[in-house]
Amino acid sequence: MNLKARDTISGQEGTAYIEINGRNEEMFYVKSINATVEKNKVQLRTLGKRGDQNKTVGWSGSGSATIYGVTSRFVEMALDYVKNGRDLFVNIMVTNEDPTSTVGRQSVVLKEVNFDSYPITMLDVDAEALEQEMDFTFDDLDLLEKFQEPTN
Structure with missing residues (x-):
């Protein structure tokens, strides 16, 4: 099966929500958001093998977001930490869904985002x-919905 162009996902089709203190709000101010899981590896040597081998021993989650300067939400978060010492951990749900594509949608929740x-x-x-x-x-993640195989 060949992938058809119409089944690719447009980068502007989707939604992002942030959960702050149990309350969900749309992140309408997000221009882009990217998150990555990086595996932590160690190199080991074993008898009978001359080369190094790699073993995954953990992971770390990180990402970046570009936001439009139209919200004071993050200034409020900073002030709460600066004035009161309360560091905020939030959840962010990103859904990719392009109505032109037959692959459906994918929803991922990033947990304990700091x-x-x-x-x-x-x-x-x-x-x-x-x-x-x-x-x-981020410290954890869940895949709530996953893309399907394209039918085009």
């Missing part, structure tokens, strides 16, 4: 729209 830094304020006379970068880590 932002490395918070955008506070910026000005940029050359910017058509203010964009802020945010890196994060």
Whole structure:
């Protein structure tokens, strides 16, 4: 079976939600979000084999998001940490769903997301729209829905 172009997923078709203190809200201000699981490996040597071998011994989750500067939510999170020492861990659900594609949708929840830094304020006379970068880590994830095989 060959993949048809119409079954690829458009990067702008989908949704992102953030769960903060048990309350879900749409992340309408997200321009892009990417998350990766990186395997932690060690090299081992065994008798009878001259080369190094690799063994996975754990993993770490990290990602980044680019947001449009249209929300004060992250300034509030920063203030809560700066003023009260409360570090916030949130869940983020990202759904990819392109109605043109026959593969359906995929929904992934990143759990215990902790932002490395918070955008506070910026000005940029050359910017058509203010964009802020945010890196994060996460401690767990779930696949709620997975893509199906294309039928085109």
